[in-house]
Amino acid sequence: MISAGKPGQKETTLVWLRDDLRIRDNPALHAATLRDGAVVALYVLDDESDGIRPLGAASRWWLHGSLERLGDALAALGVPLVLRRGRSREVVPAAAIAANAGAVYWNRRYGSAEAAIDRDVETTLTEHGCAVETFAATLLHEPWTLRPASGPHYRVFSPFWKAALDQGEPRKPLGAPDIRNRRAFPLDTDVLADWKLRPTRPDWSGGLAETWRPGEEGARDRLEDFLDGGLEGYAANRDRPDCHATSMLSPHLRFGEISPFQVWHAVRSGEPGNDAEKFLTELGWREFSWHLLFHNPDLASVNFQKKFDAFAWRDDRTSLEAWQRGRTGIPMVDAGMRQLWHSGWMHNRVRMVAASFLIKNLMIDWREGEAWFWDTLVDADAANNPASWQWVAGSGADAAPYFRIFNPVLQGEKFDPEGRYVRTWVPELEGVPDRMIHKPWKAGASGSGGDYPQPIADLGETRRRALSAFKDLPG
DNA sequence: TGTAGTTTCTG
DNA sequence: AGAAACTAC
Numbered sequence: 001m002i003s004a005g006k007p008g009q010k011e012t013t014l015v016w017l018r019d020d021l022r023i024r025d026n027p028a029l030h031a032a033t034l035r036d037g038a039v040v041a042l043y044v045l046d047d048e049s050d051g052i053r054p055l056g057a058a059s060r061w062w063l064h065g066s067l068e069r070l071g072d073a074l075a076a077l078g079v080p081l082v083l084r085r086g087r088s089r090e091v092v093p094a095a096a097i098a099a100n101a102g103a104v105y106w107n108r109r110y111g112s113a114e115a116a117i118d119r120d121v122e123t124t125l126t127e128h129g130c131a132v133e134t135f136a137a138t139l140l141h142e143p144w145t146l147r148p149a150s151g152p153h154y155r156v157f158s159p160f161w162k163a164a165l166d167q168g169e170p171r172k173p174l175g176a177p178d179i180r181n182r183r184a185f186p187l188d189t190d191v192l193a194d195w196k197l198r199p200t201r202p203d204w205s206g207g208l209a210e211t212w213r214p215g216e217e218g219a220r221d222r223l224e225d226f227l228d229g230g231l232e233g234y235a236a237n238r239d240r241p242d243c244h245a246t247s248m249l250s251p252h253l254r255f256g257e258i259s260p261f262q263v264w265h266a267v268r269s270g271e272p273g274n275d276a277e278k279f280l281t282e283l284g285w286r287e288f289s290w291h292l293l294f295h296n297p298d299l300a301s302v303n304f305q306k307k308f309d310a311f312a313w314r315d316d317r318t319s320l321e322a323w324q325r326g327r328t329g330i331p332m333v334d335a336g337m338r339q340l341w342h343s344g345w346m347h348n349r350v351r352m353v354a355a356s357f358l359i360k361n362l363m364i365d366w367r368e369g370e371a372w373f374w375d376t377l378v379d380a381d382a383a384n385n386p387a388s389w390q391w392v393a394g395s396g397a398d399a400a401p402y403f404r405i406f407n408p409v410l411q412g413e414k415f416d417p418e419g420r421y422v423r424t425w426v427p428e429l430e431g432v433p434d435r436m437i438h439k440p441w442k443a444g445a446s447g448s449g450g451d452y453p454q455p456i457a458d459l460g461e462t463r464r465r466a467l468s469a470f471k472d473l474p475g
Numbered sequence: 476t477g478t479a480g481t482t483t484c485t486g
Numbered sequence: 487a488g489a490a491a492c493t494a495c
Contacts, residue, residue, distance in 0.1 A: 239476080348476090349476080356477090391476095401477095403477080403478085404476090404477050404478080405477065406476095407477075407478060407479090411477090460479095463478080
């Protein structure tokens with residue numbers, strides 16, 4: 001039972017943090033600071049509740065770093081970060097009671113299992129006389145505020161994004177709160193290290209640590225670096241994996257270390273033009289994915305287009321493993337898969353090429369690829385990941401048509417013309433001349449290096465196989 | 476944010 | 487001959 005407190009006693013406000021691991025532009029935290037009394041932050045590691053998708057290994061690695069940074073930042077504000085593990089429906093009310101909280105605030109989430117948990121927690125807290133307030137923080141547009149004239153939700157990106165833009169400028173970001181010198185009373189907390197979010201025995205995380213700095217400061221630096229060049233050339237170079245033309249903000253956005261509102265206005269305050277529009281459109285795809293997931297909670301497991309349910313995917317563990325390990329013999333695909341394994345990230349263009357190879361050339365179920373990305377990407381996002389895989393498969397909303405099959409050789413020649421990207425991740429190919437770098441099997445004895453494998457699939461043959469198989473889909 | 480095969484244009 | 491345009495998948 002939460003006591004109303006002695007008359008005049010200032011009540012604690014509990015802020016339940018989830019996918020919003022930042023102190024700036026955090027509406028729930030900000031609102032808590034406007035109240036009298038202490039503020040306590042809570043993070044719950046919940047792998048147990050029904051319908052919750054446990055984090056992949058790369059995401060767990062990231063979470064550790066992000067919580068570490070967040071704990072420091074909150075401590076500097078005089079806000080303790082309390083860590084608890086277990087079912088949110090029980091853990092959150094228990095923490096609220098222990099903190100003698102008069103109010104619990106959080107920023108909304110949009111997965112169906114998560115939203116159901118949040119509704120139940122709200123009910124329980126309200127029954128205990130605890131005030132609950134929730135805020136919009138993670139998406140520019142609440143998924144239910146955008147509605148097409150007909151149908152339950154948008155299925156095509158362009159009209160969706162047009163409707164979003166018609167809603168006007170997103171709100172301005174909030175600054176950092178300042179709430180020092182309010183005494184919170186001490187609450188039991190888990191020790192982060194005990195959660196064992198980071199690998200121990202074989203520590204595969206070296207490449208992640210080289211590449212990333214989880215946390216709000218790392219996010220801000222990444223955004224500043226990206227905007228320093230004024231976005232110049234983004235539209236032209238964003239498809240070039242051999243250039244540093246993309247923002248690499250995805251994992252920071254995923255964990256809410258930076259908000260889309262901050263990104264939006266940072267971009268808007270710069271030079272307007274095609275580069276800025278193009279980049280903001282990428283935020284739009286993120287919004288679209290969440291719009292789709294909100295209206296289709298099983299997006300990660302069920303074909304958006306039902307006619308794909310009948311499709312006979314190939315069961316081929318050997319090829320799947322070759323793909324996962326970057327040993328398909330197709331340089332562009334292997335470079336991407338190795339970049340992913342090493343750094344927890346893959347360039348967007350290469351994601352499309354690697355996914356297309358798995359789905360179309362190998363004809364392996366897109367869910368296998370989605371699951372691998374979920375485990376290995378630091379930006380693994382519950383909406384973006386399945387929406388994008390279904391996009392490539394052709395089973396999704398506004399998806400690429402079945403006959404759009406990427407040729408990894410042509411894609412390589414177009415977007416990695418000197419093979420710099422491929423050579424970075426596939427060192428066996430170092431000695432192959434530029435002309436042959438994306439098709440070393442044709443280089444003969446002069447070229448292909450060491451123990452680099454022969455292609456596990458003939459691109460032409462498997463393309464024709466996919467075309468005829470997908471053509472047989474009903475409708 | 477497709478490819479491949481074919482036709483048509485151009486120097 | 488090679489680019490550009492066109493079209494089916």
